[in-house]
Structure formats: C-alpha cells, structure tokens
Amino acid sequence: xxxxxxxxxxxxxxxxxxxxxxxxxxxxxxxxxxxxxxxxxxxxxxxxxxxxxxxxxxxxxxxxxxxxxxxxxxxxxxxxxxxxxxxxxxxxxxxxxxxxxxxxxxxxxxxxxxxxxxxxxxxxxxxxxxxxxxxxxxxxxxxxxxxxxxxxxxxxxx
Amino acid sequence: xxxxxxxxxxxxxxxxxxxxxxxxxxxxxxxxxxxxxxxxxxxxxxxxxxxxxxxxxxxxxxxxxxxxxxxxxxxxxxxxxxxxxxxxxxxxxxxx
Numbered sequence: 001x002x003x004x005x006x007x008x009x010x011x012x013x014x015x016x017x018x019x020x021x022x023x024x025x026x027x028x029x030x031x032x033x034x035x036x037x038x039x040x041x042x043x044x045x046x047x048x049x050x051x052x053x054x055x056x057x058x059x060x061x062x063x064x065x066x067x068x069x070x071x072x073x074x075x076x077x078x079x080x081x082x083x084x085x086x087x088x089x090x091x092x093x094x095x096x097x098x099x100x101x102x103x104x105x106x107x108x109x110x111x112x113x114x115x116x117x118x119x120x121x122x123x124x125x126x127x128x129x130x131x132x133x134x135x136x137x138x139x140x141x142x143x144x145x146x147x148x149x150x151x152x153x154x155x156x157x158x
Numbered sequence: 159x160x161x162x163x164x165x166x167x168x169x170x171x172x173x174x175x176x177x178x179x180x181x182x183x184x185x186x187x188x189x190x191x192x193x194x195x196x197x198x199x200x201x202x203x204x205x206x207x208x209x210x211x212x213x214x215x216x217x218x219x220x221x222x223x224x225x226x227x228x229x230x231x232x233x234x235x236x237x238x239x240x241x242x243x244x245x246x247x248x249x250x251x252x253x254x
Contacts, residue, residue, distance in 0.1 A: 106160025
C-alpha cells in the first residue's frame with residue numbers, strides 16, 4: 001500500500017514537472033526532450049492504472065509525436081543563444097513541485113452513476129466502435145495524403 | 159490521490175503555455191498537453207470502473223490528436239519556408 005502510494009507520488013511529480021518544463025524552458029530542443037519524458041512517465045502512469053493497451057498506444061504515438069517535434073525544433077529554430085539560467089530552472093522545479101501537491105493530497109472521491117459494462121478491449125473496439133475505427137483510418141489516410149501534397153506543392157513552387 | 163486535479167493541473171499548464179508563449183512549436187506543445195489532459199480522463203475513469211471502453215475512446219482520440227499535430231507542424235514548416243517567421247503574433251499581424 002505504502003509502496004504504491006510512493007510510486008504514484010513520484011509519477012505525479014514527474015508528470016507535472018516534465019509538463020511544466022516542456023512549456024517553461026526557452027530552448028526548444030530541451031522543451032521537446034521534456035515533453036518526451038512526460039509522455040514516458042504518462043505511459044508508466046497508465047500501466048500503474050492497469051490500462052496496458054492505453055500505455056502501449058500512448059508510448060507508440062508519443063514516440064512519433066516527439067520525433068516530429070524534434071525534427072521541427074531542430075530545423076525551424078535558430079541557435080539564438082537564449083538559454084534558461086540555473087536559477088530559473090530551480091524556480092521552475094519548485095513551482096512544478098508546488099503544482100503537484102494538490103494532486104497528491106487531494107482525496108475527494110469521484111462519484112459516478114455510470115454502469116460498468118466490462119467489455120474486453122477488442123470487443124469494445126471492433127464490435128461497439130467498428131465504424132469509428134474504420135472512418136478514423138480513412139481520416140488518417142486523407143491527412144497523410146494532404147500533408148504529402150502540401151509539402152510537395154510548396155517544394156515545387158520554391 | 160485525485161486524478162481529476164492532476165488532469166486540471168495539466169490543462170492549466172497547457173493553457174498557460176498557450177496564452178504566454180509566442181513560439182509556434184511551444185504553442186503546439188501546449189495544445190498537445192491540453193489534449194493529453196483531456197484524454198487522460200478516459201483512462202482514469204475506465205480504470206476506476208474496470209471497463210475497457212474508456213481505453214478505446216482514448217486510442218481513437220489519441221490518433222486524431224497525433225494527426226492534428228502532424229498537420230499543424232507541416233503548416234509551420236511551409237510558413238517558415240515562405241516567411242521565415244515562427245512567432246504567432248507576427249503571423250497574426252500579417253493579415254492586417
């Protein structure tokens with residue numbers, strides 16, 4: 001019980017601190033690295049909540065997202081020399097720890113009137129949400145084609 | 159441990175970034191944080207109710223979110239190549 005509580009506290013502080021630093025840091029590359037840390041901690045958090053499929057999906061999608069952000073951060077930003085000082089970093093760390101205290105100490109129980117259906121993930125996805133999943137596949141394909149056309153057209157013009 | 163407060167905290171950090179930062183990539187990171195805060199509720203409530211439907215919704219929401227990020231970054235690349243601008247306030251001044 002105590003072990004679980006300690007793990008949850010570490011995960012919550014890590015999650016809030018890395019999310020805060022992803023916004024707070026001046027250097028874009030370090031901000032993206034902080035976002036990557038946040039996504040890894042979030043995935044571990046989902047594992048601890050007994051949601052392994054969500055955790056694995058979050059990790060896989062998060063890797064792609066971070067790769068895109070990292071490439072964009074490397075190619076689009078210039079090395080202007082603006083860095084976050086050590087004092088500001090320590091201030092940010094203290095602020096993020098303060099922000100995570102209400103999450104750790106909060107004990108309000110969430111009441112719900114919804115009824116548990118106890119479906120397995122494959123049943124929920126392929127029997128209840130099959131049309132959504134197929135339609136979403138089409139949307140993703142259209143978006144991928146749109147991005148390719150957008151970049152190709154821009155390159156042709158330049 | 160209150161997961162709703164955690165979700166609200168992540169949402170607040172995202173909104174803070176959206177309001178205060180002018181860099182386009184930072185704005186996109188803020189939007190990413192906001193969507194993560196929203197989709198986290200699906201997993202938390204699904205875990206509390208011992209139900210897989212919430213995980214399904216989270217998977218569907220996350221794939222749309224990653225597509226949205228890819229489109230926004232592609233637009234950012236195009237804008238940067240054309241105008242050499244990544245500041246959102248400068249971009250919004252261009253329409254005047």
